[in-house]
Amino acid sequence: MNYKLIDLGVFGDDRGKLISLEKNNNCPFDIKRCFYIFDTKNGIARGCHANKNSEFLLIAINGSCKVKIDDGKKTEIVNLNSPHTALYLNRMVWKEMYDFSYNAILMVLASTLYDEKEYIRDYEMFLEEVNK
Numbered sequence: 001m002n003y004k005l006i007d008l009g010v011f012g013d014d015r016g017k018l019i020s021l022e023k024n025n026n027c028p029f030d031i032k033r034c035f036y037i038f039d040t041k042n043g044i045a046r047g048c049h050a051n052k053n054s055e056f057l058l059i060a061i062n063g064s065c066k067v068k069i070d071d072g073k074k075t076e077i078v079n080l081n082s083p084h085t086a087l088y089l090n091r092m093v094w095k096e097m098y099d100f101s102y103n104a105i106l107m108v109l110a111s112t113l114y115d116e117k118e119y120i121r122d123y124e125m126f127l128e129e130v131n132k
């Protein structure tokens, strides 16, 4: 499966809400890294690459953004607008995050440590690699 939406489950009580991310519970992989994208300027698209080895979980913990997902055969657009829902992305998926709302914070969990060598940043090269 190249991508799926995961309902994270929420612990809520009179004080408010809490969401926990845990391997084999609501996160399908061992979490090695976390980063978040914020203060995104108007009209900017981020990502625009594929990763040979990394799986990701994307969560709009504040605000919203859209994610274009391309597996080399078909393209889907997902609207991320809730801290309750994560978008899981498998390896070798081209992704573009755009239409960030004001104050959007997109948190990303990754199955790998950062390694620039596993990035494919050229779309034609991605198509070549994924259709091999």
Ligand code: TYD
Pocket: 033, 035, 046, 047, 048, 049, 114
């Ligand atoms: P970049 O890959 O351009 O972000 P995007 O996913 O939006 O395309 O990353 C921006 C900078 O941050 C770049 O210099 C690499 C660095 N970076 C890390 O050092 N560690 C990380 O985990 C990530 C995602 C990026």
